[in-house]
Amino acid sequence: MDKKKYLKSGEFLVREVDSRDVFVPEEFDEEQKMIAQTCKDFLEAEVYPNLDQLDKGDRQLMKDILKKSGELGLMGISLPEEYGGFGQSFVTQMLAAETIGAGYSFSVAFMAHCGIGTLPIMYYGNEEQRQKYVSRLATGELLGAYCLTEPGAGSDANSGKSSASLSDDGKHYILNGQKMWITNAGFCDTQVVFAKIDKDRILSAFIVDTEMPGVVIGPDEHKMGIKGSSTAQIYYNDVKVPVGNLLGARGEGFRIALSILHMGRMKLGANVIGAAKMAIDDAVKYANERKQFCVQIATFGAIQHKLAEMVIRTFAHESAIYRVSKDIDDLMEKFKATEGCDIGRGAIDAISHYAVEDAILKVYGSEMLDFVVDEAVQIHGGMGYSSEMNVERGYRDSRINRIFEGTNEINRLLVVDTAMKRSMKGDYDLFGKAAELYQQMGSLTHGQKDGESYHEEKWRCLINMKKAILLVIHAASAGFGKKLSREQEVMNNLADMISELYIAESLALRVEKIEPIKGGDAGLYKNMLDVFVYDAASRIRKWGLDAVYSMPASPDQASLAGAISVLTTVSGVNVKDARRQIAARLIEDNAYRI
Amino acid sequence: MNILVCISQVPDTTTRVKFTGNNTKLDTTGIQWVINPWDELSLTRSLELKEDASAGVDRVSVAHVGPASSEPTIRKALAIGADDAYRVNTEASGAFPVAVQLAKVVREENFDVILCGIESSDYNGSSVGGMLAELLDYPSVSGISGLNVENGEPELIREIDGGKEVLSLPVPFVGIVQKGIAKEPRIAAMRGIMQARTKPIRVIDPDEVEPLAEYLDFEPPQPRPACIFIDPDHPEKLIGLLQNEAKVI
Numbered sequence: 054m055d056k057k058k059y060l061k062s063g064e065f066l067v068r069e070v071d072s073r074d075v076f077v078p079e080e081f082d083e084e085q086k087m088i089a090q091t092c093k094d095f096l097e098a099e100v101y102p103n104l105d106q107l108d109k110g111d112r113q114l115m116k117d118i119l120k121k122s123g124e125l126g127l128m129g130i131s132l133p134e135e136y137g138g139f140g141q142s143f144v145t146q147m148l149a150a151e152t153i154g155a156g157y158s159f160s161v162a163f164m165a166h167c168g169i170g171t172l173p174i175m176y177y178g179n180e181e182q183r184q185k186y187v188s189r190l191a192t193g194e195l196l197g198a199y200c201l202t203e204p205g206a207g208s209d210a211n212s213g214k215s216s217a218s219l220s221d222d223g224k225h226y227i228l229n230g231q232k233m234w235i236t237n238a239g240f241c242d243t244q245v246v247f248a249k250i251d252k253d254r255i256l257s258a259f260i261v262d263t264e265m266p267g268v269v270i271g272p273d274e275h276k277m278g279i280k281g282s283s284t285a286q287i288y289y290n291d292v293k294v295p296v297g298n299l300l301g302a303r304g305e306g307f308r309i310a311l312s313i314l315h316m317g318r319m320k321l322g323a324n325v326i327g328a329a330k331m332a333i334d335d336a337v338k339y340a341n342e343r344k345q346f347c348v349q350i351a352t353f354g355a356i357q358h359k360l361a362e363m364v365i366r367t368f369a370h371e372s373a374i375y376r377v378s379k380d381i382d383d384l385m386e387k388f389k390a391t392e393g394c395d396i397g398r399g400a401i402d403a404i405s406h407y408a409v410e411d412a413i414l415k416v417y418g419s420e421m422l423d424f425v426v427d428e429a430v431q432i433h434g435g436m437g438y439s440s441e442m443n444v445e446r447g448y449r450d451s452r453i454n455r456i457f458e459g460t461n462e463i464n465r466l467l468v469v470d471t472a473m474k475r476s477m478k479g480d481y482d483l484f485g486k487a488a489e490l491y492q493q494m495g496s497l498t499h500g501q502k503d504g505e506s507y508h509e510e511k512w513r514c515l516i517n518m519k520k521a522i523l524l525v526i527h528a529a530s531a532g533f534g535k536k537l538s539r540e541q542e543v544m545n546n547l548a549d550m551i552s553e554l555y556i557a558e559s560l561a562l563r564v565e566k567i568e569p570i571k572g573g574d575a576g577l578y579k580n581m582l583d584v585f586v587y588d589a590a591s592r593i594r595k596w597g598l599d600a601v602y603s604m605p606a607s608p609d610q611a612s613l614a615g616a617i618s619v620l621t622t623v624s625g626v627n628v629k630d631a632r633r634q635i636a637a638r639l640i641e642d643n644a645y646r647i
Numbered sequence: 648m649n650i651l652v653c654i655s656q657v658p659d660t661t662t663r664v665k666f667t668g669n670n671t672k673l674d675t676t677g678i679q680w681v682i683n684p685w686d687e688l689s690l691t692r693s694l695e696l697k698e699d700a701s702a703g704v705d706r707v708s709v710a711h712v713g714p715a716s717s718e719p720t721i722r723k724a725l726a727i728g729a730d731d732a733y734r735v736n737t738e739a740s741g742a743f744p745v746a747v748q749l750a751k752v753v754r755e756e757n758f759d760v761i762l763c764g765i766e767s768s769d770y771n772g773s774s775v776g777g778m779l780a781e782l783l784d785y786p787s788v789s790g791i792s793g794l795n796v797e798n799g800e801p802e803l804i805r806e807i808d809g810g811k812e813v814l815s816l817p818v819p820f821v822g823i824v825q826k827g828i829a830k831e832p833r834i835a836a837m838r839g840i841m842q843a844r845t846k847p848i849r850v851i852d853p854d855e856v857e858p859l860a861e862y863l864d865f866e867p868p869q870p871r872p873a874c875i876f877i878d879p880d881h882p883e884k885l886i887g888l889l890q891n892e893a894k895v896i
Contacts, residue, residue: 083719083722084840084844086719087719087722087726087840088837088840090835091835091836091837091840094834094835095834098831098834125834125836125837126837129837130837139837139838139841347873347874347876348873641663642663642677643661646677646679
């Protein structure tokens with residue numbers, strides 16, 4: 054098998070990697086585990102006892118807890134030491150994000166501060182701006198917010214109406230406009246605000262101090278979930294922003310906004326793992342306690358099915374998250390070694406490079422969490438609908454993840470669009486391989502061989518799924534041409550196929566790598582892989598066929614559908630027994646310790 | 648003044664306890680280890696005293712009996728703020744052997760105050776502190792819920808029926824610590840975690856020691872039997888069960 058050590062973003066569609074070169078969570082070192090433990094201890098000491106009060110919208114309490122996390126150094130995990138941080142790797146940043154992700158609305162406030170509120174200045178700020186702001190944001194002395202969305206500019210971010218014009222004396226930009234859905238608005242000290250200078254076509258970015266005259270913070274919105282996080286509108290009325298607070302170059306704001314969203318999506322992908330594990334813990338504990346018909350409900354197959362599926366999807370998503378996190382770390386190291394590379398720009402360029410994967414992980418992760426919290430509520434039965442239970446809060450808090458950091462609809466389009474653009478740029482040959490396969494469509498088989506090993510079989514299935522995706526890419530590109538991007542339903546089919554494949558492949562790589570160290574436990578992980586690949590094949594087949602039958606009629610349609618069916622054929626799996634064994638481990642541990 | 652806090656590691660409270668070796672040994676597979684809560688509070692109070700300039704505490708060390716695999720627990724104590732650590736390189740196989748190994752650490756260094764948690768949350772033996780004091784021939788006070796130090800002079804507080812008592816005694820001594828000595832355990836800060844990388848852990852060879860007791864059997868609580876449904880048309884079955892199985896009528 055042709056396996057490559059490092060892949061470019063989206064290249065997984067046409068290349069494989071060796072499982073030995075992939076990072077898996079089982080490789081966290083002692084220090085990384087200790088950082089995660091600190092995050093967990095902090096949630097238990099400061100956040101969980103205050104959840105009800107936070108959900109009443111107590112801005113001051115949220116501010117106080119954020120400051121305490123700053124004193125503990127948690128806000129500096131992603132920042133270099135020279136700016137008051139602790140210079141941790143991207144993998145460690147993601148582990149911290151995962152752990153804090155179990156913190157309900159605190160998690161949202163914390164991540165908004167540490168991510169989109171701080172990192173634009175770290176990544177794009179000049180030395181003076183970094184010294185003035187980043188080192189104080191690193192400790193929580195200042196709290197940050199990110200102000201992009203406007204009443205008329207959501208997914209179409211560059212259409213914002215906020216404007217800035219240079220003052221007559223050339224010392225200030227006069228900022229006017231209105232921003233909405235701003236996390237941490239109620240108590241932030243520093244804002245990264247996007248606006249167009251004069252009649253510019255493209256946004257610019259500014260660092261605005263909340264105390265500047267003309268900045269007006271609205272009341273908090275009444276939200277479905279994350280009620281503890283302050284979300285409000287901010288108005289700018291002739292705010293005099295010093296010219297030195299222009300972030301990056303004039304007209305660079307849209308690029309900054311998109312790059313920061315890449316980072317935000319990736320971190321969101323980590324956050325949801327912590328929230329999912331929390332919901333699984335609550336669900337299995339309840340299932341082990343709650344008795345009906347004189348037995349614990351955890352003994353019922355229907356409940357075990359739910360518990361197992363919650364674990365499988367969480368574990369699979371986690372595999373993909375840390376796989377790409379290490380890829381980002383490796384790329385950051387490569388950029389850092391380049392002479393003249395700025396530490397901040399190098400970091401964000403490495404994150405933004407994996408744009409296909411971050412969109413996948415944002416979509417898959419947020420939908421995985423929605424599934425997990427929904428099942429957690431269902432396992433709780435009537436009690437799950439009561440606000441006395443944490444799963445009720447988790448259910449409401451989860452929903453926003455499919456909306457912010459770019460809606461899942463936008464991100465699905467990005468998965469396909471970005472992979473195609475990277476291919477056209479020459480990063481890898483997507484269309485050539487797809488065309489080649491299309492020519493051989495009639496002779497494609499599932500390729501099963503006698504005597505193939507467990508992992509050889511799984512790799513054959515995954516490579517077949519890649520072929521099925523390439524066939525659909527070719528057919529869609531040929532059928533719709535440049536209008537493909539307007540065929541959003543077909544783009545969605547493709548995005549779902551690509552995402553499912555990436556998650557399945559990441560799970561396969563992890564299971565293959567950890568098999569030697571798991572010994573007698575390896576069967577548990579193989580059960581997860583068996584179920585996931587079995588399900589992924591049928592899901593990919595469904596999306597593939599949906600796409601094929603949504604294209605303009607062509608003589609090849611029947612052959613194409615046939616080839617997709619052949620390429621998504623996998624061996625039968627006793628999914629009932631496999632899920633029961635996974636659930637049995639969870640039920641025995643009474644917590645997610647997979 | 649130098650303080651030594653003896654720390655043991657115990658399974659996280661959410662652990663599902665299982666046994667191996669024909670129910671004679673704890674199955675440690677997959678267990679997440681944490682610092683024994685009483686030891687962690689002792690460490691927290693010691694660090695508070697070190698930060699109080701008037702107390703005159705120069706150094707807070709930790710000692711642990713266990714193999715290399717227990718170093719993450721020690722490293723956590725260092726991350727919380729201990730200055731250095733001693734690890735006696737042997738399995739912790741019971742209260743007496745542990746007390747003997749800890750006594751070896753104390754004899755090799757100069758400590759004024761030695762603190763032990765009153766018990767560990769796994770075996771709850773409540774024996775190590777007293778044994779350690781006896782082996783060292785040091786005075787000891789058990790059940791202390793307060794420790795103050797002013798210019799190197801220690802003052803101990805014990806909860807007693809209807810009130811509390813305050814004691815002073817000369818160093819060195821062994822303090823056996825009850826909850827209340829510190830409000831909450833400290834969370835390791837990021838700076839502490841970074842610094843813990845370079846703090847010294849001295850590994851000491853164990854003394855030969857035979858345990859004074861051995862575990863013969865651990866018996867988990869019996870699970871409650873399942874409910875038995877009785878057809879309302881056959882109340883005689885209920886009477887039979889109450890007479891013959893439950894033996895209550």
